[in-house]
Amino acid sequence: MLLITGATGALGTLITTELTARATDDVVIGTRSPGPGQRRVDFDDPSSLDFTDVDTLLVISAGAAEDDVVIARHDAVISAAEKAGVGHVVYTSLSGDGDHLTYALAHRWTERRLRRSSLTWTVLRNGLYAEFLAAIAAPGPDGTIAAPLGAGRLAAVAREDLAEVAVRVATDPAPHAGRTYELVGEEALGGAELAATTGGSYEPGTLEATRAAVTAADEALPFQIPMLLSTYSAIAGGFLDGTSIADNALRTLLGRAPRSALEVYAAATRS
Numbered sequence: 001m002l003l004i005t006g007a008t009g010a011l012g013t014l015i016t017t018e019l020t021a022r023a024t025d026d027v028v029i030g031t032r033s034p035g036p037g038q039r040r041v042d043f044d045d046p047s048s049l050d051f052t053d054v055d056t057l058l059v060i061s062a063g064a065a066e067d068d069v070v071i072a073r074h075d076a077v078i079s080a081a082e083k084a085g086v087g088h089v090v091y092t093s094l095s096g097d098g099d100h101l102t103y104a105l106a107h108r109w110t111e112r113r114l115r116r117s118s119l120t121w122t123v124l125r126n127g128l129y130a131e132f133l134a135a136i137a138a139p140g141p142d143g144t145i146a147a148p149l150g151a152g153r154l155a156a157v158a159r160e161d162l163a164e165v166a167v168r169v170a171t172d173p174a175p176h177a178g179r180t181y182e183l184v185g186e187e188a189l190g191g192a193e194l195a196a197t198t199g200g201s202y203e204p205g206t207l208e209a210t211r212a213a214v215t216a217a218d219e220a221l222p223f224q225i226p227m228l229l230s231t232y233s234a235i236a237g238g239f240l241d242g243t244s245i246a247d248n249a250l251r252t253l254l255g256r257a258p259r260s261a262l263e264v265y266a267a268a269t270r271s
Contacts, residue, residue, distance in 0.1 A: 001027070001053055001054055001056075002027045002055065002058065003030050003041070004027070004028070004029050005057065005058065005060060011060060011126075011166075018167045050080070051081050056089075056173050058166060059077055059090065060166075061093065061094075061110070062074065067106045088121065088173040089120070090123075090173060090176075091110060092126055093126065094125060094126065095128070095182055097245055098240065101230050111123050120178070122173060123181065125181060127156065127183055127242075129157060129162070130157060130158050130189075131264060133194075133265055134265045135268075137149060139194075139195070139198045143201065144195075144202075145200060145201070145202045147204065148236060149232065150204055152234075152239075153188035153190040154240045155184040155187070156264075158185075158258065162183060165250070165254060168253060181249040181253065182246075183250045185258065186258055187260070187261055188243075197262055197265065197266045207229055210232065211225065
């Protein structure tokens with residue numbers, strides 16, 4: 001049996017949809033609030049982490065929290081998988097060029113925990129989503145993109161491509177045992193390209209002004225503000241343009257050319 005944990009987020013929803021379309025009875029969705037045919041899996045409730053009948057466990061990162069909370073959740077899941085003798089764990093991590101991001105630590109800790117475990121594992125190091133780029137670098141009402149990207153670029157990747165890779169690996173994990181795959185986009189997008197595709201202009205703001213605007217909006221949790229600012233800084237500093245990734249496995253694992261991140265960005269800004 002393949003069990004998917006953390007399936008309620010955007011990536012998890014895409015993975016669930018693709019697996020459901022395959023009409024297989026050997027896939028179970030695990031969430032905090034399960035629906036019909038699903039299983040309750042709550043990273044914060046050890047009693048729900050019973051994986052005794054699970055052959056493959058696909059763990060979608062529980063990253064929307066402080067580091068100590070995320071680490072505790074991932075440790076609990078991995079420990080429960082060890083106890084149950086799960087055959088293979090597939091974990092969705094963060095691309096290797098993301099180490100300058102404040103949210104990288106919990107991912108790297110989890111990767112290290114897996115390597116030290118008794119489990120067979122595969123790590124999918126996902127690049128930042130093109131859809132996420134549309135959220136943090138959306139054009140304003142006048143068409144101006146003011147995100148503080150500087151002259152930097154992001155090797156953004158379509159979330160749907162990452163979901164497809166996760167499904168391919170999780171449904172046939174044996175060939176991928178002990179592998180860590182880098183999965184970033186093949187085209188690096190900067191402010192000028194984004195503005196051109198939306199018909200606007202790129203006039204990058206500062207980190208200070210962006211921090212003030214995000215804080216004033218009062219829509220982000222306290223720990224999310226440094227996460228966002230570190231993302232802008234890493235892009236502007238040239239750390240996320242894909243050039244430091246020696247072996248991008250996205251095209252190989254998809255078996256085709258990746259979706260255009262620029263087209264995904266444009267579609268997301270229109271929706």
